[in-house]
Amino acid sequence: xxxxxxxxxxxxxxxxxxxxxxxxxxxxxxxxxxxxxxxxxxxxxxxxxxxxxxxxxxxxxxxxxxxxxxxxxxxxxxxxxxxxxxxxxxxxxxxxxxxxxxxxxxxxxxxxxxxxxxxxxxxxxxxxxxxxxxxxxxxxxxxxxxxxxxxxxxxxxxxxxxxxxxx
Numbered sequence: 413x414x415x416x417x418x419x420x421x422x423x424x425x426x427x428x429x430x431x432x433x434x435x436x437x438x439x440x441x442x443x444x445x446x447x448x449x450x451x452x453x454x455x456x457x458x459x460x461x462x463x464x465x466x467x468x469x470x471x472x473x474x475x476x477x478x479x480x481x482x483x484x485x486x487x488x489x490x491x492x493x494x495x496x497x498x499x500x501x502x503x504x505x506x507x508x509x510x511x512x513x514x515x516x517x518x519x520x521x522x523x524x525x526x527x528x529x530x531x532x533x534x535x536x537x538x539x540x541x542x543x544x545x546x547x548x549x550x551x552x553x554x555x556x557x558x559x560x561x562x563x564x565x566x567x568x569x570x571x572x573x574x575x576x577x578x579x
Contacts, residue, residue, distance in 0.1 A: 415534065418560035420553040423543060424558075424569060430540070430549055431458045434463020436566045440559060443489060443520045446510075446532050448524030451540035456549045457522045460540065461493050464520060476522065484509065485571025496526040505530060 424430040441447065441464070449457040470487030477483040477495040478532040485491045492513045499505050505527060513519055524531065536555035543550050553563055 415556040415558065417504075418557040418562050420563055422551045422553075424456070424549045425545070426547045427456065427459050430459045430551065431463035431466070433551055433567065434454070434460040435467040436463075438464040438467030438562065439491075439493075439566070440562045441491075443517050444514050445518045446514060447518065447520045447521045448527065448531060448535045448537045449463060449520060449540070450525050450537070452542065455540040455542060456551075457540055460538065461491075461520050461522075463557035464491055465493075482513070484517075492517055492519050494519065494521045495523060496523040497513075499526060502528060502530060515574055 417485060422433060424433060435534040436562075437460075447464075449460065451457050454464075458474060458476045463472050464483045465472065465487070467512075468485065468487035468489055468491055470485040470491070470527055472485050472486070474493070475483070477493055478497055483493045485493065493533075494508065494510075496505060510521075511520060511528065521527065523535070524535075534556055536553065536559055539554075541550045541552075542548070
């Protein structure tokens, strides 16, 4: 049975805030979860993943896996960070063995819009977009309602400096 979906929109005023959003998000992730990241080049997808990795207590330096396709981080749990930017077809993506990787840990997939029908229905979708100032990012979440409620409760207590109306 599919869970009902919900949405949440946050504003981040700096790379540090975007990383902190990733840190809060990581606390709700469990092995088998798929985090589908979308956004233009430089929008902050890898910065958000840096927060995930920090929360998982992994000391590794986080970089975009654009050329190696997959980077795995082991801390309190395993996080597989993938970048589909250079892949051209669904067979190429399927050859990565995403379902097997998900059995080992959490998947954080940049350029996830390339997954098409390979994306699981219950995945958490995260969009990052440029805001009004150079460092401002709009971070949107769409996913299972209980997950979004957790994020709202966790991140709702943080007053984001560049969004005085955020509650």
